[in-house]
Amino acid sequence: MKNITFGIIGCGDVTEKKSGPAFQKLPHTTLKWVMRRNEEKLKDYARRHRIEHYTTDYKEILEDPEVDAVYIATPPYMHKFYTIEAAKHKKDVYVEKPMALSVEECVEMMEVCKAEGVKLFAAYYRRSQKKFRTVKELLGNHEIGEIRSFHYHYVNPLPQHNPDRAWLYDPKISGGGQLYDVGSHMMDMILYLFGDVGYAKGISRNQAKVLEVEDNTSGILLFRNGVQGTVQLTFNGKVNEDQMVITGSEGTLKFSIMNNEPLEIIKPNGIDEISFEELEHVQMPLISDVALAMGKESELDSTGLYGLRTQEVIEAFRDSREIRY
Incomplete structure (x- = not known):
């Protein structure tokens, strides 16, 4: 098993627990460098995580011949550049x-990576978690028969101002508030479960008018395999809700996408529940799979295509338009 040496560009909040420690704990990855432009926060991060090499200049990481790959954890507006x-x-x-x-930026990233002969992965980490691989396996094994439809319903309150993440609600930096931040996870999971999209149409509005981004999105999706369903994302409610319902000819699956609540398999003769262990570092399973793919030891998609497809859907939903394939 080849060991992959990483450098992190942008060691902010997401790297504290969700992702960063995984590079140090996995047997086939090494974290050599971390980079951040704020030198005081950079030194603090390196000290707390016991990382010897740190820099405010990303080129030091890229020019190190021992570094095989980088994890880019900056706000989205810098993803294409790095x-x-x-x-x-x-x-x-x-x-x-x-x-x-944007979709255009994703395409450019993919084209450059292909031309330079390097692999590209987007951090939609739920794809590698046991819970969602179990759902995909159940669907593939026709546990609830032929899939008829799905509905995903998500509600959370308007976010409180966080000075450390104020950029999240600036479309020029984030792309589009919570629809881009957490909604992208939801859309990617739906695409992971059902395959290639044939048609998608969304409507988004800024109802509360507290932020400069849309806070309510409704969408419909039709997949090439015939599966169809709806999505309702309400980022301006009061009570938190998170439920995916997949209806089949022989039963129903119910589960949360953003939380770790048990999976329910509902059939005429009763309900079965499957619980899943809470992960300390939620990105660790995907980081493991990515490193194996970088070492040519797995078949994980390395073109960035799934990141592009998710981008196409959330962009169409944000802009209240339709897409057809």
Whole structure:
């Protein structure tokens, strides 16, 4: 098993627990470098996580011949820049979600990585978690028969102002508020479960008018395999809700996407529940799979295509338009 040496560009909140420690704990990854432009926060991060090499200049990481790959964990507006820079230095790329600010940026990132012969992965980490692989396996084994439809319903309250993440509600930096931040995870999971989209149409509005981004999105999706369903994302409610319902000819699956609540298998003769262990580092399973793919020991998609497809859907939903394939 080849060991993959990483550098992190942008060691902010997401790297504290969700992702960063995984590079140090997995047997086939090494974290050599971390980079951040704020030198005081950078030194504090390196000290707390016991990382010897740190820098405010990303080029130091890219010019290190021992570094095989970079994890780009900056706000989305810098994803394209650092991905292209890494590709030109022949470094594989693992980039945070959403993959970029726009479909056009995603396409450019993919084209440059392909031209430079490097791999590109987007950090939609639920794809590698046991819970969602179990759901996909149940669907593939026709546990609830032929899939008829799905409905995903998500509600959370308007976010409180966080000075450390104020950029999240600036479309020029984040792309589009919570629809891009957490909604991209939801859309990616739906695409992971059902395959290639044939048609999608959404409507988004800024109802509360507290932020400069849309806070309510409704969408419909039709997949090439005939599965169809709806999505309702309400980012301005009061009571938290998170439920995916997949209806089949012989039963129903119910589960949360953003939380770790048990999976329910509902059939005429009763309900079965499957619980899943809470992960300390939620990105660790995907980081493991990505490193194996970088070492040519797995078949994980390395083109960034799934990141692009998710981007196409959330962008269409944000802009209240339709897409057809």
